[in-house]
Amino acid sequence: MGNQYITKKEWARNIKLERIMITIENAKVLYGNNMDVLKANILVEEDKILEISSEVHEGQIIDASGCIVAPSLINSHLHIGDSVAKDAGDGEPIDKIVKPPNGIKHRILRETPSEVTVDSMKESMNYMLKTGTTTFVDFREGGLEGVKLLDEASKDIPIRKMVLGRHDSFMDPDAEAATIKRNARKILKSCDGIGLSGFGEITDENASTITKTCRKMGKLSSIHVAEYKKLQEDSLDLHGKTEVQRSVETGFDLLVHLTSPAGCDLETVGKNRVPVVLCPRSNGALSVGIPPVHEMLDNKINLLLGTDNVMFNSPNMFREMEYTLKVTRGYYKRYLSPVEVFKMATVNAARALGLNTGSIEEGRIADLMIVREISKNPFLSLINRTESGNMVGLMKDGKIVYRN
Numbered sequence: 001m002g003n004q005y006i007t008k009k010e011w012a013r014n015i016k017l018e019r020i021m022i023t024i025e026n027a028k029v030l031y032g033n034n035m036d037v038l039k040a041n042i043l044v045e046e047d048k049i050l051e052i053s054s055e056v057h058e059g060q061i062i063d064a065s066g067c068i069v070a071p072s073l074i075n076s077h078l079h080i081g082d083s084v085a086k087d088a089g090d091g092e093p094i095d096k097i098v099k100p101p102n103g104i105k106h107r108i109l110r111e112t113p114s115e116v117t118v119d120s121m122k123e124s125m126n127y128m129l130k131t132g133t134t135t136f137v138d139f140r141e142g143g144l145e146g147v148k149l150l151d152e153a154s155k156d157i158p159i160r161k162m163v164l165g166r167h168d169s170f171m172d173p174d175a176e177a178a179t180i181k182r183n184a185r186k187i188l189k190s191c192d193g194i195g196l197s198g199f200g201e202i203t204d205e206n207a208s209t210i211t212k213t214c215r216k217m218g219k220l221s222s223i224h225v226a227e228y229k230k231l232q233e234d235s236l237d238l239h240g241k242t243e244v245q246r247s248v249e250t251g252f253d254l255l256v257h258l259t260s261p262a263g264c265d266l267e268t269v270g271k272n273r274v275p276v277v278l279c280p281r282s283n284g285a286l287s288v289g290i291p292p293v294h295e296m297l298d299n300k301i302n303l304l305l306g307t308d309n310v311m312f313n314s315p316n317m318f319r320e321m322e323y324t325l326k327v328t329r330g331y332y333k334r335y336l337s338p339v340e341v342f343k344m345a346t347v348n349a350a351r352a353l354g355l356n357t358g359s360i361e362e363g364r365i366a367d368l369m370i371v372r373e374i375s376k377n378p379f380l381s382l383i384n385r386t387e388s389g390n391m392v393g394l395m396k397d398g399k400i401v402y403r404n
């Protein structure tokens with residue numbers, strides 16, 4: 001029993017050995033909220049970034065010479081459930097494809113066995129890791145069952161998910177506030193918030209009850225708004241207000257699309273500091289327009305990016321960034337900076353979603369990607385040229401979750 005005690009020094013050394021330390025060396029780092037480009041080493045301890053400097057060299061060493069180290073990507077709006085309906089309904093009007101409860105998408109989902117749905121969701125999550133995404137926000141359909149299905153699909157996949165659920169009763173205009181509240185609370189116990197299909201399907205009263213319940217429980221409320229012009233016109237005809245005005249008045253935390261703002265919509269959203277998720281490839285696929293990105297930035301709106309339905313788009317944020325950059329420049333005939341677009345997929349999203357990720361800085365969670373540098377402009381190297389084959393390593397919570 002003589003060796004029962006260890007010295008204080010040994011104890012300290014053991015503690016240090018037990019901690020997982022990784023230094024990523026010799027990379028071009030996109031540092032901080034402004035994505036300043038600097039040559040440095042990054043020390044990761046456990047799940048956090050501990051130090052960024054030219055000297056640090058501890059623990060396991062990853063040599064990232066010739067690589068860019070950037071925050072990994074956040075896909076802020078996704079319908080992963082329709083991974084089983086890829087490219088179905090092309091050419092049909094938008095409401096025929098995705099409007100609940102009888103759109104083509106919903107019909108396919110109803111007819112697909114749940115094991116098949118689970119497998120195709122797994123495939124989409126693994127694809128996201130391969131293409132640099134470590135966090136996604138899903139608009140979950142199918143009530144509590146739908147939430148459980150995604151939990152099952154994601155249980156062995158090291159990706160961070162934020163699940164925004166819904167309940168059928170939300171769409172019932174005659175439901176009592178108490179019922180809506182009760183069902184919202186039930187759903188919110190097993191997910192991160194509520195995501196609603198739009199004001200075409202929900203009354204302002206039900207919407208208010210839902211956003212209040214979310215706020216009380218510290219959860220996120222989100223809704224599609226102003227995806228196309230007719231929705232805005234119908235809202236004005238029926239309610240004397242745009243969908244955007246109604247979404248701000250009923251208190252949503254996160255708006256999706258805003259492709260067709262009207263009147264003072266952008267000023268209202270900017271003044272109320274409501275973040276907006278743009279899904280330009282989805283808008284393109286459905287022939288509904290191109291979001292006015294410059295005007296949104298002029299109104300100081302915090303912009304995020306999402307790939308929307310897997311039915312229309314691969315959940316690939318590199319593709320989304322490239323489309324966003326070029327279609328906006330082309331259509332509005334005005335320069336848009338690649339850094340602005342890269343921030344939409346990283347730091348802007350983390351801020352809006354309340355995550356301690358999205359930028360490489362001391363104290364942040366180490367969610368980052370090590371990517372082969374293809375051009376001398378690191379932002380365009382990422383946006384224009386990066387494919388999954390250029391992904392050297394992907395780190396989530398300080399652990400390498402994908403490598404090439």
Ligand SMILES: [Zn+2]
Pocket residue numbers: 077078079139224256308309
């Ligand atoms: Zn959507």
